[in-house]
Amino acid sequence: xxxxxxxxxxxxSLLAVAVQVFNERGYDGTSMEHLSKAAGISKSSIYHHVAxxxxxxxxxxxxALDGLFGILDExxxxxxxxxxxxxxxxRRMVEVLTAELPYVTLLLRVRGNTDTEQWxxxxxxxxxxxxxxxxxxxVADGDLxxxxxxxxxxxxxxxxxxxxxxxxxxxxxxxxxxxxxxxxVQLAFHGLRTDT
Amino acid sequence: xxxxxxxxxxxxSLLAVAVQVFNERGYDGTSMEHLSKAAGISKSSIYHHVAxxxxxxxxxxxxALDGLFGILDExxxxxxxxxxxxxxxxRRMVEVLTAELPYVTLLLRVRGNTDTEQWxxxxxxxxxxxxxxxxxxxVADGDLxxxxxxxxxxxxxxxxxxxxxxxxxxxxxxxxxxxxxxxxVQLAFHGLRTDT
DNA sequence: AGCGTAACCGAACGATCGGTCGGGACAAGG
DNA sequence: CCTTGTCCCGACCGATCGTTCGGTTACGCT
Numbered sequence: 078x079x080x081x082x083x084x085x086x087x088x089x090s091l092l093a094v095a096v097q098v099f100n101e102r103g104y105d106g107t108s109m110e111h112l113s114k115a116a117g118i119s120k121s122s123i124y125h126h127v128a129x130x131x132x133x134x135x136x137x138x139x140x141a142l143d144g145l146f147g148i149l150d151e152x153x154x155x156x157x158x159x160x161x162x163x164x165x166x167x168r169r170m171v172e173v174l175t176a177e178l179p180y181v182t183l184l185l186r187v188r189g190n191t192d193t194e195q196w197x198x199x200x201x202x203x204x205x206x207x208x209x210x211x212x213x214x215x216v217a218d219g220d221l222x223x224x225x226x227x228x229x230x231x232x233x234x235x236x237x238x239x240x241x242x243x244x245x246x247x248x249x250x251x252x253x254x255x256x257x258x259x260x261x262v263q264l265a266f267h268g269l270r271t272d273t
Numbered sequence: 274x275x276x277x278x279x280x281x282x283x284x285x286s287l288l289a290v291a292v293q294v295f296n297e298r299g300y301d302g303t304s305m306e307h308l309s310k311a312a313g314i315s316k317s318s319i320y321h322h323v324a325x326x327x328x329x330x331x332x333x334x335x336x337a338l339d340g341l342f343g344i345l346d347e348x349x350x351x352x353x354x355x356x357x358x359x360x361x362x363x364r365r366m367v368e369v370l371t372a373e374l375p376y377v378t379l380l381l382r383v384r385g386n387t388d389t390e391q392w393x394x395x396x397x398x399x400x401x402x403x404x405x406x407x408x409x410x411x412v413a414d415g416d417l418x419x420x421x422x423x424x425x426x427x428x429x430x431x432x433x434x435x436x437x438x439x440x441x442x443x444x445x446x447x448x449x450x451x452x453x454x455x456x457x458v459q460l461a462f463h464g465l466r467t468d469t
Numbered sequence: 470a471g472c473g474t475a476a477c478c479g480a481a482c483g484a485t486c487g488g489t490c491g492g493g494a495c496a497a498g499g
Numbered sequence: 500c501c502t503t504g505t506c507c508c509g510a511c512c513g514a515t516c517g518t519t520c521g522g523t524t525a526c527g528c529t
Contacts, residue, residue, distance in 0.1 A: 085476065103384045105301035109517060121519080122477045130517065160466070186382075188299045222467050225456045229448065233460055236436020237429050244428050252425065260421045264429055268464030270356070271418050281506065305487060317489075318507045326487065 088136070091116060091126050095133045096179045104134060104183070105190070131193050134183070138197040141184035144173040145204050160220035163211050167238060167265060168258040174241045175254030182242040205235060234265055284332070287312060287322045291329045292375040300330060300379070301386070327389050330379070334393040337380035340369040341400050356416035359407050363434060363461060364454040370437045371450030378438040401431060430461055 187194040383390040
C-alpha cells in the first residue's frame with residue numbers, strides 16, 4: 078500500500094457523494110445521471126466502483142446500522158440501572174446520528190421498495206425493539222412514568238431523537254453533536270416546562 | 274346535485290387511493306401504473322379525474338396544510354397565556370395528524386424535487402415558524418425552561434409530534450387521536466422521568 | 470521503454486416513465 | 500330512439516430509467 082493516494086474515486090468516497098445526493102433528492106428520485114453529474118465522472122464509470130445503485134444504498138444503510146448497533150455493545154449500555162442505561166443510549170444515539178448524519182438519514186427514510194430496503198427496515202426494527210426493552214425495564218424499576226404506555230412513549234422518544242436528521246447541519250457552529258445530545262436527554266427525561 | 278351517487282371515482286376518492294400508495298412506495302417510487310392497479314382503472318382513466326401525478330400531490334399536501342393552518346385560527350391558539358396556547362397547538366397538531374394521517378404523512382416526506390414540493394416545504398416552514406414564535410413567547414414568560422435554546426427545543430418538539438405519522442395506525446384500538454395527543458403533551462411538557 | 474490494469478468514457482440496450490389520443494360503453498334526459 | 504356527456508379503455512408517444520458493452524487513456528511497476 079503506497080502512502081500517496083491517486084486523485085480517483087474509491088467505493089467509499091463515491092458513496093459519500095452518492096449518499097448526499099440520495100438525501101437531497103430521495104433514493105427513488107435520484108438517477109444514475111444525477112450521481113454522475115455530482116461525482117464528476119460518467120454514468121458508466123460509476124459501475125467500475127460499485128455493482129449497482131442498490132449496492133450504494135446497501136453500503137450506506139449498513140454503515141448506519143453498524144453505528145447504531147455498536148451503541149448497544151458499549152459498557153454503559155449493558156451495565157447499571159435501566160434508566161441510566163436508557164439515558165446513555167439516548168445520548169449516544171444522538172451522537173451517532175450527528176456523526177454519521179447522511180448515512181443514518183438515508184436509513185431512516187427507506188420505504189421498503191427493494192430487498193435491500195426491506196432488510197434495512199427489519200434490522201432497524203430490531204434495534205428499536207432492543208431499546209424498547211430497555212425502556213420497559215426502566216418503567217418496571219419505577220424510574221419512568223407509568224401513566225403513558227411504554228410502547229407509545231418509546232416511539233415518541235425515538236421520534237424526538239430521529240428528528241435530528243431533519244435539521245442538524247454540522248457546519249453550523251454553536252451546537253455540535255454532544256451538545257444536541259444533552260438537550261435531547263434534558264427535554265426527553267425532564268420535559269419542557271419549568272414548574273415540574 | 275343528485276342524492277344518489279354512481280359507483281365511480283371522484284377526484285377526492287381517487288386521491289385517497291393515490292395518497293395511500295404514495296405513502297407506501299414514496300412519491301417518486303410510485304408510477305401511474307401502480308396507481309392504476311391500486312385504483313382498479315386504467316392508467317389513462319386517471320387523467321379523466323386529475324390533471325397529472327403532480328396534481329394529486331398538490332391536492333394531498335394542500336389538504337394537510339389546510340388542516341394545520343386551521344389550528345392557528347382556533348380561539349385557544351390565539352388567546353391566553355403563551356404556554357397554554359402552545360400546549361393547545363401541540364395537542365391539536367397530533368389530533369390533525371391522526372385525523373388526516375395519509376395527507377400529513379405525504380406532506381412531511383416531500384423532498385423538494387418539483388415546484389409543488391418546494392411550495393409545500395415553504396408553507397410548512399411558515400407553519401413551523403409561527404409555532405416557534407409561540408414557543409419563544411412562552412420562554413419569555415418564564416413558563417418554559419431557558420437552559421435549552423428555543424429553536425433547538427422547538428425542533429425536538431416538532432420531531433416528537435411529527436413522528437406520529439411513522440407509526441400511528443387508526444385501525445389499532447386503545448389509542449385514538451386525542452389519547453395520543455394527551456401522551457404527547459404529557460411527555461413533551463413534563464418529561465419521561467417520575468422524579469422530576 | 471514496455472506491459473498490465475485501474476479508471477474512465479460514449480453509445481446503446483430493453484424496460485419503464487408520465488402523459489396523450491381517438492374512440493367505445495353506458496346511463497340520463499328529451 | 501336518439502343525443503349528450505361521463506367514464507373508461509388500449510395503443511402509443513418521446514423521454515428517461517438502470518445497466519452493459521467495447522474501447523481508450525493514463526498510471527504503477529519492472
